[in-house]
Amino acid sequence: MDLSSNGDQVELDRFVAWPCSxxxxxxxxxxxxxxxxxxxxxxxxxxxxxxxxxxxxxxxxxxxxxxxxxxxxxxxxxxxxxxxxxxxxxxxxxxxxxxxxxxxxxxxxxxxxxxxxxxxxxxxxxxxxxxxxxxxxxxxxxxxxxxxxxxxxxxxxxxxxxxxxxxxxxxxxxxxxxxxxxxxxxxxxxxxxxxxxxxxxxxxxxxxxxxxxxxxxxxxxxxxxxxxxxxxxxxxxxxxxxxxxxxxVDTSAFRHRPRPGPPAPPRRLLYVGRLVYEKGVHDAIEALHVLRNIYGYRAISLSIVGSGDPAYDAQLQDLTRARSLETAVRFLGSVARERMPVVYQEHHILLFPSLCPEGLPRAMLEAMSAGLAVVGTATGGGGEVLQHDTNSLIFPPGDALACASQVRRLLESPSLFEMIRIHARRTVEERFGMxxxxxxxxxxxxxxxxxxxxxxxxxxxxx
Incomplete structure (x- = not known):
């Protein structure tokens, strides 16, 4: 199965001629x-x-x-x-x-x-x-x-x-x-x-x-x-x-700025988006549970940015407690737009676990521009951006174990993490510039x- 395809036969870089004379x-x-x-x-x-x-x-x-x-x-x-x-x-x-x-x-x-x-x-x-x-x-x-x-x-x-x-x-x-x-x-x-x-x-x-x-x-x-x-x-x-x-996206605002010293291991996961069921945030929490409590990566954490359905938010809080992840998951709520470049700089990997097709996920492009590696589902327009093993790692919607396995690949291979991150930034610069x-x-x-x-x-x- 080609994980980078969303099922529609499209030419990703072709613009349809505008219908006027x-x-x-x-x-x-x-x-x-x-x-x-x-x-x-x-x-x-x-x-x-x-x-x-x-x-x-x-x-x-x-x-x-x-x-x-x-x-x-x-x-x-x-x-x-x-x-x-x-x-x-x-x-x-x-x-x-x-x-x-x-x-x-x-x-x-x-x-x-x-x-x-x-x-x-x-x-x-x-x-x-x-x-x-x-x-x-x-x-x-x-x-x-x-x-x-x-x-x-x-x-x-x-x-x-x-x-x-x-x-x-x-x-x-x-x-x-x-x-x-x-x-x-x-x-x-x-x-x-x-x-x-x-x-x-x-x-x-x-x-x-x-x-x-x-x-x-x-x-x-x-x-x-x-x-x-x-x-x-x-x-x-x-x-x-x-x-x-x-x-x-504005690639000048969302830019990777390396910190001085040796590069830190990619331990900080990030989710950005609305808190509604179809976004699959529960799968991100389940993937974190697998990474920490099954694979043994105890230093890894997840930050969740966004708001939405209060009932679903409460379910996510309950799931976090049920998986004993209270110290590993941070619910940051809505964050002002001007602060988002800083938020991206504080993290290494964006999780995009959406269950439903979307037009063209904005958070995905921002994270790629900011130098994060994306681990996500190629639903809807996301399949026109993500290329498995090139500028991202892709997993099937609803499969938290597969999500954790793809993150594990980045944790175990610094060279893969760096390659994904560089190609992600290049993708945005070449195809999705403002x-x-x-x-x-x-x-x-x-x-x-x-x-x-x-x-x-x-x-x-x-x-």
């Missing part, structure tokens, strides 16, 4: 110094410093990178993490969110009222920003948990959209299953329901709300990995021409901004 692409090239700065509206359900996962951090880095290149950006995001709507003039935390998935709303009528209230606020907020900022392009990152209707609202305003797909929201989205669009669909169980729906649609139209999703058009989509694009294709989304722009990612993203946005949002024809081609 040659004239448009030439006009949009980042080397065209005469190109005017773009006005870009970014929409994301979450935005730092109030975030949960890695894609929000990448969104922030892309925004800052594009601003440094002279483009004007505004960010429209949810009120997650704040007590009320607020704005600093560039980031508008105005959108209502529903991360409860409706679990707190038992009555269907109460739930319907909740959905309508969200849509009224969110669609109107987007309309206001579109009118006042007048963007050349909307850069949509993740509308899940806010409003999928923001897509047809943008299209109705005649503004082209570029999608950034870092997780499976597009693969899972079905307009007829979305709470808002399901509320507005024409059919119902009986004639009273159909009459109510007809009245609702008439009312929504009167107040200017978009109640129909329209055709599924994702002509301009940027996927963070081949895995995520293939997942969308398997779900029937029309994204065959979409481009792959891998996530990236400037490369920003160049491709900027070029794509310029291309989209120069096309007619309805016909897909560039201004150059029309003339």
């Amino acid at each position: 040659a004239n448009t692409r030439a006009e949009a090239t980042v080397n065209d110094m005469t190109a005017a700065p773009l006005r870009i509206l970014v929409i994301s359900n979450l935005y730092p410093p109030h975030h949960i996962g890695g894609y929000e951090i990448r969104c922030h880095e892309v925004v800052e990178g594009l601003k440094s290149r002279g483009h004007k950006l505004r960010v429209l995001t949810s009120t997650f993490g704040v007590t009320s709507k607020n704005s600093d003039g560039e980031v508008f935390r105005w959108l209502r969110h529903d991360f409860s998935e409706g679990s707190a709303h038992h009555s269907s009528w109460v739930r319907a009222a909740f959905i309508i209230r969200n849509e009224l606020q969110n669609q109107r907020c987007l309309g206001r920003v579109l009118r006042e900022f007048r963007p050349d392009v909307v850069f949509l990152w993740n509308p899940k948990h806010i409003s999928m209707s923001l897509i047809p609202v943008t299209r109705a305003a005649g503004v082209p959209i570029c999608f950034s797909i870092d997780d499976d929201w597009l693969a899972r989205f079905k307009p007829d299953k979305d709470p808002w669009f399901r509320l507005c669909i024409r059919h119902g169980r009986n004639w009273p329901v159909r009459m109510v729906k007809r009245l609702l649609r008439w009312s929504f139209t009167r107040v200017g709300l978009q109640s129909e999703y329209g055709p599924e058009d994702y002509h301009h989509a940027l996927f963070v990995s081949h895995y995520m694009k293939n997942a969308a294709l398997r779900a029937g989304r029309p994204v065959s021409d979409a481009e792959i722009i891998h996530g990236a 400037e490369v990612m920003l160049n491709h993203t900027e070029e794509a946005l310029m291309c989209v901004a120069r096309e007619d949002p309805v016909t897909g024809v560039s201004a150059t081609d029309r003339t």
Whole structure:
């Protein structure tokens, strides 16, 4: 079995041609110094410093990178993490969110009222920003948990959209299953329901709300990995021409800085990520138990960075006590972004025990850039980064014993540890650097901004 493959036949270093004409692409090239700065509206359900996962951090880095290149950006995001709507003039935390998935709303009528209230606020907020900022392009990152209707609202305003797909929201989205669009669909169980729906649609139209999703058009989509694009294709989304722009890290911030004196044995293990079951953190603790209590490496330790599900966190604490690892496992909780380079420097090996496919794990790239050896599972987009016995060591998901065995190889072979660490850093520098990612993203946005949002024809081609 080839552990470095995630099951999808992909060419890891190939970029799919951006689906616009040659004239448009030439006009949009980042080397065209005469190109005017773009006005870009970014929409994301979450935005730092109030975030949960890695894609929000990448969104922030892309925004800052594009601003440094002279483009004007505004960010429209949810009120997650704040007590009320607020704005600093560039980031508008105005959108209502529903991360409860409706679990707190038992009555269907109460739930319907909740959905309508969200849509009224969110669609109107987007309309206001579109009118006042007048963007050349909307850069949509993740509308899940806010409003999928923001897509047809943008299209109705005649503004082209570029999608950034870092997780499976597009693969899972079905307009007829979305709470808002399901509320507005024409059919119902009986004639009273159909009459109510007809009245609702008439009312929504009167107040200017978009109640129909329209055709599924994702002509301009940027996927963070081949895995995520293939997942969308398997779900029937029309994204065959979409481009792959891998996530990236700032290699100048996450850099290995050798300490003076002889190199220390690789004894400090690290996990970075959310504390939820599908991340497999329990397997990291079980692997530590095998290393210390079965293989006899009593000096080895594990630091766990992150937060998440309180119930799962408690289970991890219980497992640590059950395995008598209280002195060997440190739960560090959430760590500020600016401190993460220091955290990586204090450790030797990153454990990435994820059980589920991910878009492109950020912690993995950061650790590789910082000079850590990665022992992990090649699930999802991770399989496009990790190469077994070259820049990492790979084990099957859910196999704590195999994880411990791979770590043991690094403990017993300093030359293997050094080789893995060096190749990991080289992989990030050559394929996942920030400037490369920003160049491709900027070029794509310029291309989209120069096309007619309805016909897909560039201004150059029309003339």
